Amino acid sequence: MNDWLIVKQTEKKDRGCFAIRDIPKETQIIEYKGKIVSKSLAEKMESKHKAKGELWIFTLNKNQDIDASRGGNEARFINHSCSTNCEPVNYDDEEIWIEATQDIKKGEEITYNYGFDGPDEYFPCLCGSKNCCGWIVDEDYKFKPGEKEELQKEHDKLLEDPFLQKKTHFKHSKEHIEIVQDKNKL
Numbered sequence: 001m002n003d004w005l006i007v008k009q010t011e012k013k014d015r016g017c018f019a020i021r022d023i024p025k026e027t028q029i030i031e032y033k034g035k036i037v038s039k040s041l042a043e044k045m046e047s048k049h050k051a052k053g054e055l056w057i058f059t060l061n062k063n064q065d066i067d068a069s070r071g072g073n074e075a076r077f078i079n080h081s082c083s084t085n086c087e088p089v090n091y092d093d094e095e096i097w098i099e100a101t102q103d104i105k106k107g108e109e110i111t112y113n114y115g116f117d118g119p120d121e122y123f124p125c126l127c128g129s130k131n132c133c134g135w136i137v138d139e140d141y142k143f144k145p146g147e148k149e150e151l152q153k154e155h156d157k158l159l160e161d162p163f164l165q166k167k168t169h170f171k172h173s174k175e176h177i178e179i180v181q182d183k184n185k186l
């Protein structure tokens with residue numbers, strides 16, 4: 001059990017982490033735990049996870065990553081967002097802690113930016129915040145003209161796969177697209 005958060009079902013997403021008490025800015029909330037693995041194993045695991053719509057590899061240092069699918073704790077359920085209240089902090093390339101970048105109220109969802117170098121057609125961002133860029137990617141990433149449309153096309157292709165459609169991230173992505181389309185019809 002963590003002192004600050006619990007894992008709960010969310011309305012839009014599968015699971016997320018929520019503050020169980022007010023959390024002051026700069027609190028070390030939780031360590032991102034998991035098995036420390038080589039880059040080559042992490043790459044293999046990552047493609048396995050990807051097919052299930054899961055993102056459970058965290059970069060630790062230039063030789064190793066953390067695979068939260070094994071020995072992971074609640075931190076692996078913290079969702080990415082384009083509008084965050086936490087950030088990951090790397091201590092000596094050995095430990096990753098999720099820390100509050102602002103005061104967080106009891107009941108708020110805890111999020112941080114996953115900081116990916118580039119977007120992946122597998123993972124649209126479902127954060128729903130006003131400044132959502134549409135994809136799970138570092139906030140400083142600059143999209144090229146037409147890149148988002150291309151990613152969406154590739155993603156729509158993935159959604160035609162009935163196997164993927166049953167997986168959580170894809171299921172929610174499909175619902176998300178349908179809601180947006182319905183809104184556009186109005």
Ligand SMILES: [Zn+2]
Pocket residue numbers: 081082083125126127128129131132133134135
């Ligand atoms: Zn977003």
